[in-house]
Amino acid sequence: MESILNFIExxxxxxxxxxxxxxxxIEVIGRVxxxxxxxxxxxxxxxHGVVIIGAIIVMxxxxxxxxxxxxxxxxxxxxxxxxxxxGFVVTDRMLEMFKKKK
Amino acid sequence: xxxxxxxLCYLIGxxxxxxxxxxxxxxxxxxxxxxxxxxxxxxxxxxxxxxxKDSKTGAYLHNYAWIFGGxxxxxxxxxxxxxxxxxxxxxxxVSLFNGMGGACAALISLxxxxxxxxxIAENNSxxxxxxxxxxxxxxxxxxxxxxxxxxxxxxxxxxxNGKVKDFSFKGQNILNLIFLAIAIGAxxxxxxxxxxxxxxxxxxxxSLLYGVLFVLPIGGADMPVVISLLNSFTxxxxxxxxxxxxxxxxxxxxxxxxxxxxxxxxxxxxAMNRSLKNVLIGSFGGNTATAASGGxxxxxVHKEISLSDTAMIMSYANKVMIVPGYGLAVAQAQxxxxxxxxxxxEKGVEVKYAIxxxxxxxxxxxxxxxxxxxVSYDNLLEMEQANEEFSTTDVVLILGANDVxxxxxxxxxxxxxxxxxILDVELAKTVVVNKRSMKPGYAxxxxxxxxxxxxxxLFGDAKKVLQDLCAEIKNx
Numbered sequence: 001m002e003s004i005l006n007f008i009e010x011x012x013x014x015x016x017x018x019x020x021x022x023x024x025x026i027e028v029i030g031r032v033x034x035x036x037x038x039x040x041x042x043x044x045x046x047x048h049g050v051v052i053i054g055a056i057i058v059m060x061x062x063x064x065x066x067x068x069x070x071x072x073x074x075x076x077x078x079x080x081x082x083x084x085x086x087g088f089v090v091t092d093r094m095l096e097m098f099k100k101k102k
Numbered sequence: 103x104x105x106x107x108x109x110l111c112y113l114i115g116x117x118x119x120x121x122x123x124x125x126x127x128x129x130x131x132x133x134x135x136x137x138x139x140x141x142x143x144x145x146x147x148x149x150x151x152x153x154x155k156d157s158k159t160g161a162y163l164h165n166y167a168w169i170f171g172g173x174x175x176x177x178x179x180x181x182x183x184x185x186x187x188x189x190x191x192x193x194x195x196v197s198l199f200n201g202m203g204g205a206c207a208a209l210i211s212l213x214x215x216x217x218x219x220x221x222i223a224e225n226n227s228x229x230x231x232x233x234x235x236x237x238x239x240x241x242x243x244x245x246x247x248x249x250x251x252x253x254x255x256x257x258x259x260x261x262x263n264g265k266v267k268d269f270s271f272k273g274q275n276i277l278n279l280i281f282l283a284i285a286i287g288a289x290x291x292x293x294x295x296x297x298x299x300x301x302x303x304x305x306x307x308x309s310l311l312y313g314v315l316f317v318l319p320i321g322g323a324d325m326p327v328v329i330s331l332l333n334s335f336t337x338x339x340x341x342x343x344x345x346x347x348x349x350x351x352x353x354x355x356x357x358x359x360x361x362x363x364x365x366x367x368x369x370x371x372x373a374m375n376r377s378l379k380n381v382l383i384g385s386f387g388g389n390t391a392t393a394a395s396g397g398x399x400x401x402x403v404h405k406e407i408s409l410s411d412t413a414m415i416m417s418y419a420n421k422v423m424i425v426p427g428y429g430l431a432v433a434q435a436q437x438x439x440x441x442x443x444x445x446x447x448e449k450g451v452e453v454k455y456a457i458x459x460x461x462x463x464x465x466x467x468x469x470x471x472x473x474x475x476x477v478s479y480d481n482l483l484e485m486e487q488a489n490e491e492f493s494t495t496d497v498v499l500i501l502g503a504n505d506v507x508x509x510x511x512x513x514x515x516x517x518x519x520x521x522x523x524i525l526d527v528e529l530a531k532t533v534v535v536n537k538r539s540m541k542p543g544y545a546x547x548x549x550x551x552x553x554x555x556x557x558x559x560l561f562g563d564a565k566k567v568l569q570d571l572c573a574e575i576k577n578x
Contacts, residue, residue, distance in 0.1 A: 007236070014345065018357050024120055025361025032127035034373055034484070037366065037465035041330050042196045043126040043136050044363055047119050048336045049203050050143065050355035053150045054210045054343035059172065060163025061156060062213075069213045070165070074172050076209035081176025083203035084147075088140040089184035090195050091126075095133040097189075097473035 039094045046087025052080030104153045111149030112351040118142025119355050123362060146351045147173075157348075189474050190431040193464045194262035197255045197329045200336055204251030207339035208306070211245035214346060219299045231296060237346065238296045242289040244342030245302070246309045251335040253313025258329050261317070270319030275383055281312045316382075324381045326464040327370050331378075334363025373459040376522065404540065407558035409567070412499075412534055413574035419496035421452040423488065425525055426468050427461050429502010429537060433564035436475035439501065442572050443477065449575070454481050456488035456498075456525050458506035485525060492529035500527065500535045501564050504542070508549045517547060533557045536567050 008015060032040055055076035062069035118138050125135025154163055163169070180199075187195045218234055218241065260266030285308035292301045320328055341356025343349065371378050416422055424443070430436060443453045455477065461468045469482060483491065492498065500507060510517040511524045527533050533556050540559075542548055551557055560567060 014348070014353065017350065017353055018341070021354050021357035022361040025123075025358045025363075026365050028120060028124045028358075029127045029362045029365060032366075032369070033129065034369075034459045035466045035469045036127060036129060036132060037370060037373075038193070038196075038326075038467055038470060039132060039136075040123075040126050041326075041333055041363070041366055041464070042192075043132075043139065044123065044337070044359045044366070045196055045200050045203070045333050046136075047123065047139055047143070047355050048333070048340045048359040049199075050115070050119075050146065050352050051203055051207050051210070051336070051340035051343050053146060053349060053352050054340075054347060055172075055206050056147065056150050056169055057154060057163070057347055057349075058210050058213045059169050060151070060154065060165055062165055062168075068216060070168065072209045072213050073165075074168050076206045076213075077169060077172030078176040078179075079202040079209070080206040081173050082180040083199050083206060084143055084180070085177045086180035086184045086195070086199045086202075088136060088143075089181055090187070090192060090199070091136045092133065093184065094192060094470050095136060097470050 039091055042087060042091040042094060046084060046091055049080060049084030049087055052077065052084055055080040105155065108149050108153035111145050111153070112349070115142040115146030115149075115351040116354040118145075119351075119358055123358065188434070189436075189471050190434060191263065192470065193326065193329065193467065194259045197259040197262065197325075197332075200329065200333050201252045201255030201259065203336040204248045204255060204332070204339060207244050207248030207336065207343060208252060208309075209248075210343055210346075211241045211248065212302070212306070215241050215245075215299065215302050218296060222297055226297065234296060235293055239289075239293045240342050240345045242292055242302070242305060244339050244346070245305060246285055246289060247335050247342065248339040249306055249309035250313040250316065251332045251339060253310040254317040254328070254332045254335075257314055257317040258325050258332065262325055266318070268319065268321055274315060274319055278312060278315050281308050281315065285309050285312065320381065326460070327367055327378070327381050329464075330363055330367040330370055334360045334367065337361075337363055370460070370465055373465055404552045404559050405555075405557070407534060407560050409560070409570050410574055412558075412560055413571055413578055415532060415534075416446060416497050416499070416571075417449050417451065417575050417578055419451055421454070421491075421495045422446060422497045422499060423454050423456050423483075423492065423495045423527075423530065425456045425458070425461075425498060425500040425503050425507060425527060426472065427458075427501060427503025427506065429504075429564050431462050431467065431471055432502065433566075435501065435563075435565035435568050436471045436477075438565055438568040438572065440472070440475040440477050442568050442575070443481070445572055445575050454483050454488070454491065456483050456485070456492075456527075458485055458503070458525055461503055461506050485523060489526045489529075492526050495530040496532065498527045498530040498533045500533065501568075502537060504537070504549055505547070507551055508547070509551055509554075510547065510549070513550075519547065527551070528554065528556060531556070534560050536560045536562065536564055538563060 059073035059077050062073050119142060122135045122139025125131040151169060218238060257266055285305050288301050288305050317328055337356045337359030341353050341360060344353030344356055371381060446453050457468050459465050505519055507525050507527050511519045511522045514520060535552060535557060552559060
């Protein structure tokens with residue numbers, strides 16, 4: 001019990017962020033029209049590409065002789081970039097189609 | 103100083119994600135919102151590369167050649183494939199990119215666990231291991247969620263482009279749950295005894311297997327829901343990375359997508375009037391559905407209509423309603439469809455489109471597709487509007503849609519799509535259905551509509567049929 005309370009105490013900032021972000025995430029897209037479901041999914045897909053930052057940290061911290069970390073890290077950077085760049089470009093292409101009509 | 107700037111970069115990144123997502127849910131601001139989020143992402147990435155310092159050693163990152171090499175390769179492939187992909191293949195592209203994100207999260211976990219086990223090999227005092235346990239928990243969680251998301255997205259991608267077929271066997275759900283339970287049990291044990299590092303690979307394999315088996319039995323019609331769900335999984339996997347590095351921008355971005363993605367999944371299910379549980383376990387289009395509809399497949403005969411007759415009834419109609427479906431998307435017939443609309447409008451026929459919320463492979467898929475062909479927004483009717491107007495419609499032209507006009511959704515409680523709102527095309531005077539054959543749609547069930555007296559079938563590829571139809575109407 002005490003260890004759980006200690007954990008909450010030590011990580012309270014992170015826990016606050018998690019809880020608030022859950023509400024923000026739900027609130028922010030609550031009224032999306034069904035027309036925008038696909039582009040919104042695609043946009044959210046690009047945003048979770050933020051995992052690339054972890055990949056960059058792994059790659060940038062890999063020691064010279066640690067080939068496992070280097071290879072996996074490199075692969076992670078490539079895949080993460082695909083997610084980010086591909087995600088934003090595809091979303092833009094979808095939305096471009098809507099824009100012309102205005 | 104540099105650490106303060108990095109904090110600022112991350113703060114800007116987090117805010118742009120929230121603002122971007124908000125703008126994305128509003129048609130007028132959506133495109134700008136996408137770029138706002140992209141700009142924030144670039145700031146966060148560049149900040150990390152140049153300003154990030156390891157919390158223990160205080161050293162900046164190195165291996166710049168590798169980092170930029172990866173960024174450039176990923177950037178080029180990502181841009182090219184996103185630019186080249188056809189509008190019809192967008193949903194599978196999203197699934198593919200989502201899988202890449204999941205794989206990225208899983209790889210990070212593999213490397214970080216390697217670091218942890220090396221640290222333990224050097225210092226295996228109890229206190230040190232207890233200190234590392236929360237870290238191991240996060241790493242393993244990221245690995246499980248990331249691998250499930252990767253494997254599931256790859257299968258969803260294969261299903262949408264037709265490479266992977268539906269596959270299910272008896273007791274598959276139970277086997278799935280057993281795999282997941284073993285993976286979670288192994289994860290728990292690994293957190294308890296982090297020295298036992300081979301378990302990590304067991305967890306990896308089981309998670310990948312679970313991802314594959316989880317998506318395999320789900321029918322193509324439900325893929326959008328599955329992709330949306332996996333999308334939120336990847337969000338949570340990214341948030342695990344945020345915990346691991348105490349990185350606020352990964353945390354906010356990941357949780358934001360995790361929450362928004364879950365809500366979006368539920369909204370999509372609602373559009374089809376089905377529960378998430380039903381989608382995931384009721385495996386639409388699996389064996390049960392085919393067996394249930396087997397008895398009704400021999401009922402009645404369908405009536406065919408010739409091209410010239412179709413051209414005739416359409417040019418003398420007052421109002422024509424077009425119901426587009428996946429068949430239109432596959433045939434790339436959106437431009438010629440717009441052409442037909444123009445020709446008919448010149449002849450004084452009122453032409454509208456009835457868009458079912460889940461027509462095609464993803465909600466909004468048809469809107470994107472028709473928008474590409476310059477079809478005016480005002481002519482696209484949502485389901486409720488369209489259903490009000492069918493009674494005053496002379497001809498309904500169904501282009502490769504099937505399940506969204508299946509009356510069984512209203513009348514047959516045994517049907518797997520029972521309860522899904524449909525387009526009431528039967529209220530119109532005549533219904534012409536363009537399909538390639540009498541084969542059932544993606545849900546794998548027969549459509550009684552095709553055997554009704556008001557309905558005529560016009561077989562052929564949507565693009566070819568529409569081209570011929572345009573020529574006929576012009577000449578008439």
